[in-house]
Amino acid sequence: MSTELSLYEDTLIPNEFLGIAADLVPIEWLRIMAAIASFCMLAKVFDWLRLFEETAFYILLMSETLKDISSFLILLLTALMMFGVPMIMLNLNRSADASVVESTFGPWVFNMFLNQYLLALGEFNYGNFAGQPQAIFCYVIFIGATFFTQITMLNMLIAIMGDSFERVIENRDVNSTKMKLNFMNDMAGTVGQYSSEDEPEVFMFVVKPEESDVQDGDEWEGSINKITRLMHQDIDGLTEVLTKRNDKLQ
Numbered sequence: 001m002s003t004e005l006s007l008y009e010d011t012l013i014p015n016e017f018l019g020i021a022a023d024l025v026p027i028e029w030l031r032i033m034a035a036i037a038s039f040c041m042l043a044k045v046f047d048w049l050r051l052f053e054e055t056a057f058y059i060l061l062m063s064e065t066l067k068d069i070s071s072f073l074i075l076l077l078t079a080l081m082m083f084g085v086p087m088i089m090l091n092l093n094r095s096a097d098a099s100v101v102e103s104t105f106g107p108w109v110f111n112m113f114l115n116q117y118l119l120a121l122g123e124f125n126y127g128n129f130a131g132q133p134q135a136i137f138c139y140v141i142f143i144g145a146t147f148f149t150q151i152t153m154l155n156m157l158i159a160i161m162g163d164s165f166e167r168v169i170e171n172r173d174v175n176s177t178k179m180k181l182n183f184m185n186d187m188a189g190t191v192g193q194y195s196s197e198d199e200p201e202v203f204m205f206v207v208k209p210e211e212s213d214v215q216d217g218d219e220w221e222g223s224i225n226k227i228t229r230l231m232h233q234d235i236d237g238l239t240e241v242l243t244k245r246n247d248k249l250q
Helices: 002-008 015-024 027-051 053-091 108-121 135-169 172-186 211-215 223-249
Strands: none
Touching: 027 053, 027 172, 053 108, 053 135, 053 172, 108 135, 135 172
């Protein structure tokens, strides 16, 4: 134990405290807990970045993107299983040296998802297909997985992310302010609270959209649909003007 703890002589933590902790908890578990704690601590930085205007927008963009792709991830996992389960079945007919699915983890489910996930990212492991049982079937599943999962599903995922980006960036200033207000609301319990008696001059501002804003619609409709709608509005307005002038000439 002293040999392992000697590696920490240059740290800010005295060795006597490390020795006490190592006697209570194995040093390996301490490192695991330190890894988890460091991850949580740095992940909290994203929460604090909501306070700044330049970064609050991107935090909202990340949250909206993850929210939009949550349902699509079910389809993506189903696609991975659709091609992964047959490969696991065919792998049972192979020896350990000619396996089509590497046994990285113990349970076959994790090996299946890892194999298909790497395939979707472009890491093709087809070296053991040729010269083995059901080689043609393996190639068929491989080609189907690359076309369906890698090309179709991932491009759909990118399209959904692009749609979320356009929706959020359309009202960037408003969304940035919204994120800062949400952060201030979350931190309201840690700062002093004032009642109406402490602050006599309390005002409530009511903001209503103009009629032109109401006509534009409440929900985001996409760039193409918005351009099409504006073109139709301009055409209708131009048609109305021409009709009035034509009536005057007659």
